[in-house]
Amino acid sequence: MLTKQELIKYCNDARQNYLDHVSIDCVVFGFHEGQMKVLLLKTHHEEKWYLPGGFVLKEEPIEMAANRILMERTGLDKIFLQQFHVFGDPDRSKFHNDLYKDMLPTQENWFAGRFLSIGYYALVDFFEVTPQPDQFSESCTWRDLDDVPELQLDHELIFKTALDALRLQLNYQPIGYNLMPKEFTMPELQKLYETILDKKLDRRNFQRRILAFGILNRAEQPRKGGAHKAPYLYSFDLENYRHALTEGFKGGW
Amino acid sequence: MLTKQELIKYCNDARQNYLDHVSIDCVVFGFHEGQMKVLLLKTHHEEKWYLPGGFVLKEEPIEMAANRILMERTGLDKIFLQQFHVFGDPDRSKFHNDLYKDMLPTQENWFAGRFLSIGYYALVDFFEVTPQPDQFSESCTWRDLDDVPELQLDHELIFKTALDALRLQLNYQPIGYNLMPKEFTMPELQKLYETILDKKLDRRNFQRRILAFGILNRAEQPRKGGAHKAPYLYSFDLENYRHALTEGFKGGW
DNA sequence: TACAATTGTGTACTTTATACACCTTTGTTT
DNA sequence: AAACAAAGGTGTATAAAGTACACAATTGTA
Numbered sequence: 001m002l003t004k005q006e007l008i009k010y011c012n013d014a015r016q017n018y019l020d021h022v023s024i025d026c027v028v029f030g031f032h033e034g035q036m037k038v039l040l041l042k043t044h045h046e047e048k049w050y051l052p053g054g055f056v057l058k059e060e061p062i063e064m065a066a067n068r069i070l071m072e073r074t075g076l077d078k079i080f081l082q083q084f085h086v087f088g089d090p091d092r093s094k095f096h097n098d099l100y101k102d103m104l105p106t107q108e109n110w111f112a113g114r115f116l117s118i119g120y121y122a123l124v125d126f127f128e129v130t131p132q133p134d135q136f137s138e139s140c141t142w143r144d145l146d147d148v149p150e151l152q153l154d155h156e157l158i159f160k161t162a163l164d165a166l167r168l169q170l171n172y173q174p175i176g177y178n179l180m181p182k183e184f185t186m187p188e189l190q191k192l193y194e195t196i197l198d199k200k201l202d203r204r205n206f207q208r209r210i211l212a213f214g215i216l217n218r219a220e221q222p223r224k225g226g227a228h229k230a231p232y233l234y235s236f237d238l239e240n241y242r243h244a245l246t247e248g249f250k251g252g253w
Numbered sequence: 254m255l256t257k258q259e260l261i262k263y264c265n266d267a268r269q270n271y272l273d274h275v276s277i278d279c280v281v282f283g284f285h286e287g288q289m290k291v292l293l294l295k296t297h298h299e300e301k302w303y304l305p306g307g308f309v310l311k312e313e314p315i316e317m318a319a320n321r322i323l324m325e326r327t328g329l330d331k332i333f334l335q336q337f338h339v340f341g342d343p344d345r346s347k348f349h350n351d352l353y354k355d356m357l358p359t360q361e362n363w364f365a366g367r368f369l370s371i372g373y374y375a376l377v378d379f380f381e382v383t384p385q386p387d388q389f390s391e392s393c394t395w396r397d398l399d400d401v402p403e404l405q406l407d408h409e410l411i412f413k414t415a416l417d418a419l420r421l422q423l424n425y426q427p428i429g430y431n432l433m434p435k436e437f438t439m440p441e442l443q444k445l446y447e448t449i450l451d452k453k454l455d456r457r458n459f460q461r462r463i464l465a466f467g468i469l470n471r472a473e474q475p476r477k478g479g480a481h482k483a484p485y486l487y488s489f490d491l492e493n494y495r496h497a498l499t500e501g502f503k504g505g506w
Numbered sequence: 507t508a509c510a511a512t513t514g515t516g517t518a519c520t521t522t523a524t525a526c527a528c529c530t531t532t533g534t535t536t
Numbered sequence: 537a538a539a540c541a542a543a544g545g546t547g548t549a550t551a552a553a554g555t556a557c558a559c560a561a562t563t564g565t566a
Contacts, residue, residue, distance in 0.1 A: 020273045022369060062341030062369065086339055086371050088315030116275060116315065118339050118369075170506055172424075187544075197506055204546080205524065212522085228543035229531035253423055253450055440513075457515080458555065465553085481512035482562035 001045075004103050011110040018055035023115040024062065025053035025155065026070045026081060027162035030126030030142050031179050034191040037126055037142035038159065039074060040149070044138045051155045052140070053117065066120045074140050075132030080178070081120040084165040085158075088116045092154040117154075121162040123196075125179050145198075167197060172248040174215050177236045183219060185231040186210075213249060215241045254298075257356050264363040271308035276368040277315065278306035278408065279323045279334060280415035283379030283395050284432050287444040290379055290395035291412065292327060293402070297391045304408045305393070306370065319373040327393050328385030333431070334373040337418040338411075341369045345407040370407075374415040376449075378432050398451075420450060425501040427468050430489045436472060438484035439463075466502060468494045 002010070028039040040049045054069035056062055066081045097112040106112045126142050133140035143149065151159065169175065176192055190206045210216065217237050222230035255263070281292040294303045307322035309315055319334045350365040359365045379395050386393035396402065404412065422428065429445055443459045463469065470490050475483035 019367065019369075021275055056341070056369075058367065059343050061343055062339065065341075083339060086315065086336060088309075088318075088371070090312050090314055114272065114311065116272075116309075116371075118341070168425075172421075185544085193506065201506065202524075202526090203544085204526085207545090209523085222544095226543090227533050228541090229545075231544055253446065253454065438513085455555075455557090456513085457557085460514090462554080475513095479512090480564050481510090482514075484513055 002100070007100055007104055007109070011104070011108065014055065014110045017057055019058055020110075021113060021115055022056050023053055023117045024056060024066050024069050025051045025087075025117045025119055025158050026066060027051055027119065027121040027159055028070065028074070028076065028079065029121065029123045029145075029162075029166065029196075030129075031123060031192055031195060032125055032127045033188075034195055035126075036145050036195040038145060038148060039076075039126075039131055040141060040143050040151075041073060041133060041137040042139045042141070043136065047149070048152050049143075049149045049155075050152050051158060062118060066118075070120075070122075073134045073137070076124070076129050079122045079124055079129075081122045082165075082169075083118060083120050085119045085161050086116055087119060087154055087158060089154065090114055092117070096153055117158070119158050119162060121166060123166065123175065123179060170196060174213065174236075174241050174244045174249075177238070177241055180236075183223075183233040183235050185223060185233060187231065189234070213244065215244055255353070260353055260357055260362070264357070264361065267308065267363045270310055272311055272313075273363075274366060274368055275309050276306055276370045277309060277319050277322050278304045278340075278370045278372055278411050279319060280304055280372065280374040280412055281323065281327070281329065281332065282374065282376045282398075282415075282419065282449075283382075284376060284445055284448060285378055285380045286441070287448055288379075289398050289448040291398060291401060292329075292379075292384060293394060293396050293404075294326060294386060294390040295392045295394070296389065300402070301405050302396075302402045302408075303405050304411060315371060319371070323373075323375075326387045326390070329377070329382050332375045332377055332382075334375045335418075335422075336371060336373050338372045338414050339369055340372060340407055340411060342407065343367055345370070349406055370411070372411050372415060374419060376419065376428065376432060423449060427466065427489075427494050427497045427502075430491070430494055433489075436476075436486040436488050438476060438486060440484065442487070466497065468497055 026039075030037040030039060039052065041052055042049050052070055052073040054065075054073060056065040057068075060068070063081070063083075066083075067077075067079070070079060070081065071077050093115055097106065097114075100109055100112065104112075131140040131142070145163075148156075148159065150156070170193065175196075176189060179192060180189060186207050187203070189210065190201060190203065193206065194201055215237050216234045219233040219235065222232050224230050279292075283290040283292060292305065294305055295301065296303070305323055305326040307318075307326060309318040310321075313321070315336075316334070319336075320330075320332070323332060323334065324330050346368055350359065350362075350367075353362055353365065357365075384393040384395070398416075401409075401412065403409070423446065428449075429442060432445060433442060439460050440456070442463065443454060443456065446459065447454055468490050469487045472486040472488065475485050477483050
C-alpha cells in the first residue's frame with residue numbers, strides 16, 4: 001500500500017510520461033531441462049501475484065514499450081516478445097481501480113482509469129537470465145506451470161491465452177533457438193516440445209519430423225562423458241530457422 | 254475539410270465520450286460467387302480511402318466497440334469480427350495528425366493525438382449486406398482485392414496483415430458459414446477457398462478434404478434447372494461446424 | 507446427333523504420420 | 537569379466553493424408 005503522497009507523485013509522473021488507457025502485460029515462459037515455468041511478480045507484504053506489466057511512453061512504439069517494461073520490472077533484457085491479444089473488458093481492472101479510492105478520488109488517480117492491455121509472450125531459458133524484482137515487487141520468480149498461484153486482475157486469462165497462442169505457434173513456426181544451448185541433443189529438444197504441449201511424444205517420430213523441417217545441423221562428434229550411449233549433438237541452422245520463422249512450416253491449403 | 258467550429262465541436266464530443274489513444278479499424282472482406290472484395294470508405298471531395306474505423310467509448314468493451322464502429326460507419330450490423338493485431342507505431346497517424354494543425358493547436362485537437370489501433374477483420378457475403386456511408390464519407394464501397402486504391406495512414410499494412418490472418422485461419426478453422434447460401438454446391442464452396450487463397454485448387458481433392466472435416470451435410474436432391482450436370486447441394490452441419498470452430502482442425506503435434 | 511461444359515466418382519502414387527522392434531554404447535552391478 | 541540397465545541410433549510395417557491424374561454422367565447448345 002502506498003502513502004497518499006507517493007500515490008500522488010506516481011500519478012503525476014505517469015500522467016506526464018505515459019499514454020493513457022493502454023497497458024502491456026508480458027507472459028514470459030521459462031524453460032530449462034524439461035521444466036517449464038512462468039515469470040511472476042509478487043507485491044510487497046502481500047500474497048498478490050501479477051504478470052509483469054506496465055505502461056507505454058507517449059512517443060514509444062509498443063514493441064519497444066513491451067521490452068522496456070519487461071526490463072524494468074524483471075531485469076530481463078533482449079527477450080523476443082510476441083504480441084498475441086488485446087484484453088479490453090472495461091471491468092478487467094475494476095478491483096485494482098478501487099484499491100485507493102478512499103485515499104484519492106478516482107478521477108484524480110491516474111492508475112484507476114480504464115486500461116486496455118496488450119498481451120505479449122516470450123519463451124526463454126530460465127537458467128540464462130536472472131530476474132530482478134523492481135521497487136514495487138517483493139519478488140520476481142519463476143513458478144511451475146502447474147503451480148501458478150491465483151493471479152490478480154485478469155492475469156489468469158492473459159496467462160492462459162498466451163499458453164494457447166504458444167502451443168498454436170508450434171504448429172507453424174520453429175521454436176527453441178535461445179532456449180536450447182548452442183549444441184543440444186535430440187532428446188533435449190524433444191523435452192522442450194513435450195513440456196510446452198504437456199504430453200509425451202514418440203522419440204523416433206519426433207526425430208524424423210523435426211529433421212524434416214531442415215532447421216537442424218548435426219555435429220560430427222557426439223557428446224562424450226555422460227553415462228549411456230553418446231548422443232549426437234545438433235545446432236540450429238540459423239538461416240533455415242529464420243526462413244521458417246517468416247515462411248511457416250506447412251502451407252495447409 | 255472541416256471548419257474550425259466543426260472540428261472544435263467534434264473534439265469536445267470525442268474527449269467526452271471516447272477513450273483516448275485507442276482506435277479500432279475493421280477490415281471487412283466481402284465474398285460472393287467467386288469475387289472477393291474489401292470494404293472501404295472514401296472521404297468527401299477527396300480521393301482518400303480509409304478502412305472503416307473509429308473510437309472506443311469510455312465504458313465499452315472493445316468487441317462491442319468494433320461492432321458499433323462498423324455499424325456506424327458502414328451500416329453493417331451483426332458481423333462477426335475477429336481481433337487480429339494491434340498497430341502501435343507512434344508515427345502511424347502522423348500525416349493525419351498534421352492535417353488541421355494550422356486550424357487548431359495540436360494539443361487542443363483530440364484527433365491529432367497518438368492512437369493505437371486494434372485491427373479486426375470479418376468475412377461477409379457482400380450480396381447480403383448494403384453498405385451505407387456515414388456523414389464523413391462520400392462513399393462506402395466494395396473494392397476488388399486486386400484493385401485496392403492507395404490507403405491513408407497505415408491502413409494498407411492493416412489490410413495486408415488482416416489478409417494474412419484470414420489465410421492462416423483457413424488452416425485450422427472452418428470458414429464459409431454466413432458466406433454461402435443455406436445450400437450450396439461443392440464448386441461454389443471451392444470458389445471461396447480459391448478466392449481467399451488466390452490460387453486454384455484441385456476439384457476432386459478439395460471435395461475429399463473438405464468432406465473429411467465432417468462439417469457438411471449433403472442434400473437428397475441435387476440442384477436442378479441449370480445447364481450441365483445437376484450438382485449436389487450441401488449445407489453446413491452447424492453443430493460440427495461450431496465444434497470445429499472452437500477445437501480447430503488438425504492438432505499438429 | 508455431336509459437342510462442350512460441368513460435375514460425380516475412382517485410382518494409382520507419393521508423402522506423412524503412427525506404432526512399433528532391434529541394435530549399440532556406456533556406466534554400474536555382481 | 538559378465539550381466540544388466542538406461543539411453544540413444546536406426547529401421548520397418550502399416551495407416552492416413554496429400555497429389556495427380558482419367559473417365560463417366562448429365563444437360564443445354566450447335
